[in-house]
Amino acid sequence: MPELPEAEVVAGQIRSRLLGAPLGDVWVGRADIVREGFSTLSWYPGASLQSVERFGKSVALGFVKDKVCRYVVAELGMTGLLLFQSTPTKHPQHVHVKMLFEDAREPELRYWNPRRFGRLSLLDRAGLDRYLARRFGLDPLAASQQDFVELLQSRRGRLKSLLMHQQVIAGIGNIYANEILFRAGLHPQAQVSRLSVGKLEKLYQIMCAVLHEAIACGGSSVRDFFAPDGTEGQYKQRHLVYGKAGQPCPNHCGGIIRRFQRERSAYFCLRCQSLRSTK
Numbered sequence: 001m002p003e004l005p006e007a008e009v010v011a012g013q014i015r016s017r018l019l020g021a022p023l024g025d026v027w028v029g030r031a032d033i034v035r036e037g038f039s040t041l042s043w044y045p046g047a048s049l050q051s052v053e054r055f056g057k058s059v060a061l062g063f064v065k066d067k068v069c070r071y072v073v074a075e076l077g078m079t080g081l082l083l084f085q086s087t088p089t090k091h092p093q094h095v096h097v098k099m100l101f102e103d104a105r106e107p108e109l110r111y112w113n114p115r116r117f118g119r120l121s122l123l124d125r126a127g128l129d130r131y132l133a134r135r136f137g138l139d140p141l142a143a144s145q146q147d148f149v150e151l152l153q154s155r156r157g158r159l160k161s162l163l164m165h166q167q168v169i170a171g172i173g174n175i176y177a178n179e180i181l182f183r184a185g186l187h188p189q190a191q192v193s194r195l196s197v198g199k200l201e202k203l204y205q206i207m208c209a210v211l212h213e214a215i216a217c218g219g220s221s222v223r224d225f226f227a228p229d230g231t232e233g234q235y236k237q238r239h240l241v242y243g244k245a246g247q248p249c250p251n252h253c254g255g256i257i258r259r260f261q262r263e264r265s266a267y268f269c270l271r272c273q274s275l276r277s278t279k
């Protein structure tokens, strides 16, 4: 948390309010929040925000100055958030970076990260390409059905772990993996190699539908996710299984949602998601 839909919401808000804005200054409260490229920090003031892209659960801000392009990549996984100045933060001491914009709709974009699991990286284009190649597999929203089916057919292992493996499929975490598998009627521990093409195609379609619907709802605010302007995501109200152990199955099959502790808490209905249903 945040996962792909939340990162997409973050990127969308920053794009709509800050694209084209000139960066005045960058304040870094603690150097160890920058994973890579700290020595290039002085390049950024005076550059303009040219692009805002999401990769997996990260957001890359592209800046341009004198025809040179450099990036600030913010990892949002676990506890990192990008917030506008007007959004109150619970623990302001955890604002580790402030980007100050001039003549922009938002004067300031902050990187807030209380547990410091995520980092920022300051990269040139080649550095960004290396960063992406190392970390991120297929993007669920950019991949075609055929790409997705072929990728899964080439892999072995348990389905839920594979969906959450960022170097295979980038952006899906525990919440959306559970929600997608329930809707697809697939057991979290199903062996990928045993799934029919028909099942994989259905999985792809449901994955895309869930992610698009979640983005439209502003993501899921579980624990501490807020969009940059402070709004909470509403997709949590549409969760069917995540966090619902012990409740009756929403398919009215008569089963109970179970929680399986291994593999980052799988939530599923054994009747609707039988291990034998792979054809």
Ligand SMILES: [Zn+2]
Residues within 6 Å of the ligand: 249, 250, 251, 252, 253, 254, 255, 269, 270, 271, 272, 273
């Ligand atoms: Zn059920």
